[in-house]
Amino acid sequence: MDRFDRIFALHQLLSSHRNPVSRQLIEQKLECSRATAKRIVENMRDYLNAPIEYDRARNGYYYARSSEYGEMYELPGVWFNASELHALLSVQLLLEEMQPGLLEQQLAPLKNQIEALLKAQHSGADQISRRIRILRAASRPPGEFFQTVAGALAQRQRLAVTYFKRGEAQLSEREISPQRLLHYRDNWYLEAWCHLRAGLRTFALDSIRDARMLETAAEEIGAQSLHDYSAATYGIFAGNAERTAVLRFRPERARWVAAEQWHPNQQSHWLGDGRYELKIPYSQTPELVMDILKYGPDVEVVEPKALRELVGERLRLAAKVYSG
Secondary structure: OOHHHHHHHHHHHHHOOOOOEEHHHHHHHHOOOHHHHHHHHHHHHHHOOOOEEEEOOOOEEEEOOOOOOOOOOOOOOOOOOHHHHHHHHHHHHHHHHHOOOOOHHHHHHHHHHHHHHHHHOOOOHHHHHOOOOOOOOOOOOOOOOHHHHHHHHHHOEEEEEEEEEOOOOEEEEEEEEEEEEEEEOOEEEEEEEEOOOOEEEEEEHHHEEEEEEEEEEOOOOOHHHHHHHHHOOOOOOOOOOOEEEEEEEOHHHHHHHOOOOOOOOOEEEEOOOOOEEEEEEEOOOHHHHHHHHOOHHHEEEEEOHHHHHHHHHHHHHHHHHHHO
């Protein structure tokens, strides 16, 4: 039990007893020595303004009630134990790594309080940041309209956006109702109701060339509809999962793939020769093909025929690049 846990435990102990609490009971509950118990009491008095008094006649400690209101003392602000404080600060650091500025203004007061409490424990944000490292691969900056999108999402307002479709190299004007932000494979996306297409769509934030919040309230989409939209098929390309890919991995690669989850509704089993068969529902092929190709000769597409031929053709084209 560390210092914060003992402060929290002592607070609960004093708050739950009508009579003064003996030093022996405090040492027992806080699992500490007499000197440590005394130091915890002094820290609470000095840093947390706790009105802890000692009753010599009854040989115990107690909370002095406010003379004006007669109220019991409470720990200031939001109080967490040490592990919870470290977890919250870790989440804050993760947010800063993924997207600088995300919720920075809203979380600043809580972050400052957490850091002050951790400093009293002789640790802080610098200790955690030294031990958390995030490596990002093939990530794209989310663009200059991240805060605009996040603001509209939080306030439940529609957005007018200019969107660049990379595949077609075209710009389009859209009015959308943002539903939720998605951080997927080191990049940010927005799932939104597109009023132009009258359906749910996924927008890459780095492809938004302009965005402004409208005064019109956003269209609300039910949680089940959002789940069905994003969880039915493989990867970021949503839609009805009309097909199932059957992949077989060689034994050397199977030991790794067997520990991975490609899709919540995947099916898999081991074959008698040590290979691993994986079945994945999918709608569109681009992302699935890229993930298959990275395994090279360690995977075979068994079904469907169209997907097998597409992957085979991509491999033949790649071989031609190196054949000369």
